Amino acid sequence: MIKELLLIFIGAMLVNNFVLSRFLGICPFLGVSKKVDVALGMGMATTFVMTISAIASWAIQFYILEPFGLSRFLQYVSFVLVIASLVQMIEMFIKKTSPNLHKSLGIFLPLITTNCAILGLALLAVNKGYNMIQSAVFGLGAGLGFTLAIVIMAGIREELEIADIPQGLRGAGITLLTAGILSIAFLGFSGLISM
Amino acid sequence: MNQLLGISTMVMGGTGVLFALLLTYTSKKFAVEKDTRIEEIEEVLPGANCGACGYPGCSAYAEAIVQDEASITLCPVGGTNVASQIGGIMGIEVEGANEPLIARIKCDGGKNCTNTFEYRGIQDCHAADALHGGQQSCKYGCLGLGSCVAVCPFGAININENGVAEVDPTKCTGCGVCVKECPKAVIDLVPQNAKVHVLCKNKERGKEVRQKCQVGCIACKICERTCEHDAIKVENNVAKIDYSKCVNCMACVNKCPTKAIKDVSKNEASVCCHS
Numbered sequence: 107m108i109k110e111l112l113l114i115f116i117g118a119m120l121v122n123n124f125v126l127s128r129f130l131g132i133c134p135f136l137g138v139s140k141k142v143d144v145a146l147g148m149g150m151a152t153t154f155v156m157t158i159s160a161i162a163s164w165a166i167q168f169y170i171l172e173p174f175g176l177s178r179f180l181q182y183v184s185f186v187l188v189i190a191s192l193v194q195m196i197e198m199f200i201k202k203t204s205p206n207l208h209k210s211l212g213i214f215l216p217l218i219t220t221n222c223a224i225l226g227l228a229l230l231a232v233n234k235g236y237n238m239i240q241s242a243v244f245g246l247g248a249g250l251g252f253t254l255a256i257v258i259m260a261g262i263r264e265e266l267e268i269a270d271i272p273q274g275l276r277g278a279g280i281t282l283l284t285a286g287i288l289s290i291a292f293l294g295f296s297g298l299i300s301m
Numbered sequence: 302m303n304q305l306l307g308i309s310t311m312v313m314g315g316t317g318v319l320f321a322l323l324l325t326y327t328s329k330k331f332a333v334e335k336d337t338r339i340e341e342i343e344e345v346l347p348g349a350n351c352g353a354c355g356y357p358g359c360s361a362y363a364e365a366i367v368q369d370e371a372s373i374t375l376c377p378v379g380g381t382n383v384a385s386q387i388g389g390i391m392g393i394e395v396e397g398a399n400e401p402l403i404a405r406i407k408c409d410g411g412k413n414c415t416n417t418f419e420y421r422g423i424q425d426c427h428a429a430d431a432l433h434g435g436q437q438s439c440k441y442g443c444l445g446l447g448s449c450v451a452v453c454p455f456g457a458i459n460i461n462e463n464g465v466a467e468v469d470p471t472k473c474t475g476c477g478v479c480v481k482e483c484p485k486a487v488i489d490l491v492p493q494n495a496k497v498h499v500l501c502k503n504k505e506r507g508k509e510v511r512q513k514c515q516v517g518c519i520a521c522k523i524c525e526r527t528c529e530h531d532a533i534k535v536e537n538n539v540a541k542i543d544y545s546k547c548v549n550c551m552a553c554v555n556k557c558p559t560k561a562i563k564d565v566s567k568n569e570a571s572v573c574c575h576s
Contacts, residue, residue, distance in 0.1 A: 170316070174308050184316060191320035195327045202331035274431045 111243045113299055114236070118247030121299060124223050125255040126285075126292040131223030135256055136281060138214075145260035149253025151214035153246065156227050158196065159189040160245030163228035164238050177232075185228045186220060193219045223252060259288060338390055339363045345386045347378045351454040353476035366391065377402065378474040402475035402490040404458075404468045406449075409500040409563065410442035411463035413515040430484040438513040441502040443487050449479035496549045496566040499533075499540045506538055511559075518561040524553035533562075 124130045131152070138148045163185050171177040171184065197215045201208045218224065227248050231241045262284055271280050342363040350358035354375035356365055365371035366387065373387040380401055388394060420429050420436035426448035434440040445464040457472035458479060468479075470493065480488045487502050499518060503510050507519030520538040532546035533553055540553075540562065554564045 166316075170312060174312055175305075176309055176312060180309055180313065184313065187313075187316060187320065191324055194324060198327045198331045201333055276431065277427075279431075 111240065114240055114244050115247040117299060118244050119251035119254065120292070120295040123251045123255055123292050123295075124226070124248050125252055126289040127296075128226065129289075130226040131221050131252060132285075134218065134221060135252075135259060136278075136285065138217075139256050139259040139263055142257060142260045142264060145256045146253065147210050148214045148218070149249070149256050151211050152218050152221075152223070152252045152256075153249025154211070155189070155193055155215065155218050155224055156249035156252070157242055157245040158192060159185075159224050159228050160231050160241040160248075161238060162188050162192050163232055164236065164241040167232045181229060181232065182225070185225060189224060189228065190219050223248070255288070255292075259285065262288070336367050339367050341390050342366055342387055345379070345383055345390070346376060347383065347474075349378055349454045349474075349476070351378060351474075351476040351478050353377050353478060378476050401493045403470050403473040403493050404475065404477070404479050404488050405491045405498055405565070406443055406458075406466045406468060406487055407489050407498065407500055407502050408441070408443040408465055408485075408487045409463070409516045409561070410437065410439055410514050411445060411461075411465040413463070414439050414442055414517075415513055427484050435485075439503055439510075439517065441485065441487065441504065442514070444485060448482050448484070449488060452478050452482045454478060492544050495542075495544045495547060496564055497542060497547055497551065497554055497562060498565055499542055499562050501539060501561045504537045504539055510538075516559055516561055519559055521558060523556050523558065524562060527552045527556045 118124070122128055125132065125135045134148055134152070139145050166184055166188050167177060167181070171180055193215055197208075200211065200215075227245055231244050234244075236244055263281065266280060266284070275283070339360075340363075343360050346359040346363060348359050352358065354362045354377075356362040356371075356375075362371065362375065366373055373391060373393060374381075374384045376383050379386075415438045416436045417438045418433075418436050420432065422428055422432060424446050426435075426444045426446045429435045429444050429446055435444045437444070443465045445460055445466060447458075447460050447466065449466050450458045450460060454476065455472050455474055457469045457474075458466050459469070461467040466488075468488075475490055475493075477490055480486075480490060485502075491498065500516070501510075501514075501518035503514070503517045505513075507521060510517040510519050518539045520535050520540070522535050524533045524540050525535055529550070529552065530546050530548055532543045532548070534541055534543070549564075551564055553562050
């Protein structure tokens with residue numbers, strides 16, 4: 107049991123990293139990776155939303171969609187609806203109860219809600235037939251994997267700020283190259299476990 | 302089939318309504334009380350969300366004024382009028398009314414400038430600038446691909462017949478968004494009433510400028526000698542006007558051999574009647 111969960115966790119975090127080997131969530135990965143502390147905030151928010159949405163989508167799938175035989179075509183729209191409203195509600199809750207947490211996490215929450223990595227995670231977890239705990243661990247692993255990737259990226263980009271880059275490569279060019287090389291580096295994890 | 306349609310509609314509709322109710326309930330239950338002054342200030346502000354104040358938008362600026370005691374004169378769009386209104390709400394006196402500024406493109410190159418190659422890439426100044434600084438031989442001038450046109454929140458910039466960006470002074474509010482956007486840094490914020498401008502940024506020496514552009518500043522210093530008010534100086538091979546001293550006497554405009562110094566008020570009279 108524990109071993110299986112650990113496999114799911116490592117698999118989602120390193121081997122099939124959402125950003126660097128599934129290429130999901132590229133938008134925040136490139137957009138919010140200029141500073142390490144901001145990237146960390148984004149990563150934490152994503153981890154949080156991913157864990158929540160993995161559990162929520164599991165519930166929707168097994169209590170609503172499957173009993174009515176709707177899972178073939180209503181998955182996408184119902185997951186988006188449920189995840190978006192759930193995150194919205196949690197944001198309001200945090201805003202009221204803990205203004206400090208809201209300041210560090212809150213601005214990223216609406217950004218990440220409808221990101222493709224979130225929807226991708228929900229669909230993947232359901233298609234793999236995970237139960238609730240497995241889904242939650244899968245979401246947590248994927249979120250931490252995203253955090254890892256975006257923080258590494260931000261660290262590299264902070265260094266690149268002071269590097270002497272050829273003029274034509276400045277900005278988006280060098281960022282995409284960096285992302286590509288990082289992705290190749292993560293390829294090294296591919297033999298780690300076999301599922 | 303019909304049954305399936307019915308079930309899906311009911312399930313989706315039901316979930317939608319359920320979450321709508323939940324959201325409404327949460328937003329009521331967990332409503333955070335906001336300072337009413339924030340809303341009042343938001344109404345006074347122009348609402349263009351141009352970001353010239355340094356905050357992400359008008360509402361963020363309003364929040365910063367109330368909570369972090371940001372300066373109330375940061376909105377260049379609203380000017381002194383808005384600042385005094387905010388002052389009224391916050392109970393602060395406005396100090397030091399600034400003269401209104403507008404943006405000016407300090408280049409009249411365009412077709413007057415020779416090309417070193419033909420650029421056929423993405424029609425965006427940043428992209429063109431990344432490729433050897435653009436197709437024009439002058440590396441200081443306006444590329445005319447309209448990155449500033451795209452970012453202007455007020456639609457005040459267009460590319461004129463000469464292929465150079467041009468600011469409509471009646472629409473420009475001096476927010477400075479284009480100044481930050483321009484990869485060539487060829488746009489300056491200048492006093493609204495100033496009529497005489499040096500429309501050149503080229504820092505090369507006169508001989509090189511002459512080869513590249515017919516209307517470039519060749520740093521001959523005739524304007525410096527002509528000016529009776531000590532308002533124009535040649536620095537780094539390009540003439541520069543001190544707007545606080547310039548009286549718009551047009552002496553330098555008439556003497557400039559390459560016509561790099563221009564009386565823009567004339568030009569605009571003709572531009573206005575075209576459109």
